[in-house]
Amino acid sequence: MYIPTANRKTICKALFKDGVLVAKKDYNAPRHPEIDVPNLEVIKAMQSLTSRGYVKTLFSWQYYYYTLTDEGIEYLREYLNIPQEVVPATFKKSARTAAPRFGGRPERDGFRRGNDDYRRDNDKADGASGDFRPEFRGGIGRGRAQQ
Numbered sequence: 001m002y003i004p005t006a007n008r009k010t011i012c013k014a015l016f017k018d019g020v021l022v023a024k025k026d027y028n029a030p031r032h033p034e035i036d037v038p039n040l041e042v043i044k045a046m047q048s049l050t051s052r053g054y055v056k057t058l059f060s061w062q063y064y065y066y067t068l069t070d071e072g073i074e075y076l077r078e079y080l081n082i083p084q085e086v087v088p089a090t091f092k093k094s095a096r097t098a099a100p101r102f103g104g105r106p107e108r109d110g111f112r113r114g115n116d117d118y119r120r121d122n123d124k125a126d127g128a129s130g131d132f133r134p135e136f137r138g139g140i141g142r143g144r145a146q147q
Contacts, residue, residue, distance in 0.1 A: 001044045007037045009080065011045045015055070016076045019088030021046065021066040025059070049075075 003011075014035050015021045023032060023046065029039035046066045049055040054072030058065040068076070068088060076082070 001041070003041045003045055007041050008045055010035055010037055011042055012076055012080055015046075015049075015066065015068060016073070016080060016082065016088055019068050019090030023064045023066070025062045025064060 011021075021042070022034075023039060023042045025043075027040050027043070031037070032039045032042045035042060043064060046055055046057065046064065049072060050057045050066070052075075054069060054075050055066045056069060058067075067090075073088065077084070077086075
């Protein structure tokens with residue numbers, strides 16, 4: 001499919017900026033919700049990059065999820081003339097604040113409380129007593145021949 005160069009560059013810039021791209025499987029949609037390009041062109045451009053091994057595709061619940069591979073990053077750097085220092089947002093490390101571990105968490109009531117009641121004493125013998133002798137007198141049903 002012919003995709004104008006300006007639209008192809010817009011798609012590639014959006015893909016490189018985030019490192020991922022999502023497109024709904026709606027070939028008749030006039031525009032992609034995040035990029036000002038027809039949705040069909042986005043899907044077909046990503047299909048082309050997938051066939052070359054630059055993008056991995058996952059399809060779930062009528063949405064295409066595209067993620068850049070390492071080869072795709074190198075290709076887009078060449079295609080868009082981007083320096084080596086610039087990386088997609090998915091490759092940037094975010095500074096997280098250290099959350100307190102197990103701090104301020106109230107004790108839970110319920111199942112975990114009172115495990116002693118859950119376990120039985122082992123001094124009782126489990127099962128039937130030793131003098132129990134079951135009897136099978138040949139009842140009615142499929143196992144006995146009809147008379």
